[in-house]
Amino acid sequence: MSDATVRRVAPGLAVLAGGAVLARALSELIGVHELLVAIGLGVILANTLGVPERLEQGLNTHSIWLAAGIVLLGASLTLEAILETGAPVLLVLLATVVVTLTTVELLARNVAGISDRFGSLLAAGASICGVSAVVAVGTSVRASESQIAYAAGIVLLMDAVTLVVYPLVGSYLELPDIVFGVWAGVSMLSTGPVVAVGFAYSEAAGQWATITKLARNVLIGAVVLGYASYYARSDSNGSVTIRTLWETFPKFVVGFLVVVGLASLGAFSSTQQALISSVVDWLFLLAFVGLGTAIRTADLRRLGPGPVLVVMTALVVASVFSLAVALAVL
Template identity: 70%
Template sequence: MVADTLEAIPGFLALCLGALVARGLSGVVGVNELLLAIGLGVLATNVVGIPDRLRPGTATHGVWLAAGIVLLGASLTVEPVLETGSTVLLLLLGTVLATVATVEVIARNVAGLPERLGSLLAAGAGICGVSAVVAVGGAVRARETQIAYAAGVVLLVDAITIVVYPIVGSLLDLPANVFGVWAGVSMLSTGPVVAVGFAHSEAAGQWATLTKLTRNALIGVVALGYATYYARREADGTVSPRVLWANVPTFVLGFLALVALASLGAFSPGQQASISNAVDWLFLLAFVGLGTEIRLDDLRRTGIRPALVVFATIVLVSALSLSVALAVL
């Protein structure tokens, strides 16, 4: 074990260097740091080439990904769910179900994507962006290339919606509560939701944040649900509770345990901030490593279909959720 650890050190240091570069470049060029981390890994493996001595260390990206997912639970509580009004909660649940179902149907029956890739795109679009992609990706044991591709699609959609939503809100002169709830139920990642919410107004920012955090709380349920689904599929639908339990990834249980502890107030605001910072760095390490697993030939074979699936779904769901929000709020 000591020998394996020593063998992994050079590659791990390479991941650390990639994470630092991604964080630094993000502040300079204004591009999401996780997208840059993936890009650096892709460039390293397809242009420069990864030396064999670094491979044991870069292959540890799954460890950092699982650790980040577990710690992510410390920043989520069930309190937002309890604070959200019943009307908003119903709109949120309906939007999540519509998004997940639409992506799954289009991905499988129209675009012909691999099932697990479709599930990653559905989770990312329906719940909370990259965090849901990596959580579900680990839960269903998706390939590294599928996780990285789905995360890239999510980040691309984030970049577009953070520009489009404020324009639509201004053109339609949306009230603060309508705009905030609309952004919270239909945009993908938390950061862009909060940004566009407070860019509209203080009240819209509060509604957007509360709605999005409520939606984020569903990530554990969705990850566990997908893990159960694929475990049953692989066992031809005849799987005992014991076998099912054995197939549920340990990190998902760890994530749910930390959500429970956070909901009970086990972590102070300072501790949550420190844990959140650790999650950011763990995801950076993991995404640099994920990038090193991507071959450009694989991406060419996949094509732009996954991105088109998510774009089509977001346009449809955004329009429907805005119509409902205007009618009921």
């Protein structure tokens, strides 16, 4: 990287880094998920002070940090962990993913009047792995940055809700540890909140929640490929080639799958995995400060509350469905 490029990128990178540190500090102070705080800081910056031209190049590197974070996220996944979930749990998982994705797509297209691509971002985020799925699908279908940022913001908002609601419901219903863990793992949106809620409930619930959620995360590749194929066919009047799919497929997903393979072969020690997990957290913080700057309140007012209501409805449907199935088969 040339000195001139560094000078152009450095101011914006400094803003991302400062926002990431501030987001973590504020998160600990006010008890709100740090990624939600990060995206909020970006929104505040963009809609109050504005984004000066000299910051734009550095802020636009947020896509690089997102891609890197998703790739490294694969270090926490192994094929062995997936197989340990067992057939009944995989049944609950797959059924819930299908129900959630279908519910969001149907409501977005037929009730809320949301554009197809934006609806697909919401469906992927709600059904697979939250923000990571939003970003992966958003890249593969060439959604706008504002759509990706708004969908990610909705996912994080739902994460904040489920962090409070799930433990309360689990305690009220006195759910068995395995049922609670699997329920959280297959229906909550993002990995961090799932793990937090699971271990807050019990050690066993935390283990089941983590394994189930990581197994669900693996489906990101299939969902991205499916959406990339669908929109590539739509954009090219029904003609889809391998080359077209490859051009629209986010290359970092390949990196993600490679890292999963390495993790499955035992390439990472527990210390290395902990270090990688910390790096992923910081990469996502950097990325979401930048993504937040792509959100304009004028756009949100134009879109209205429809997207939030769609995802919330789908979350309720998925939660009730998955809990009923989990109680029946586990």
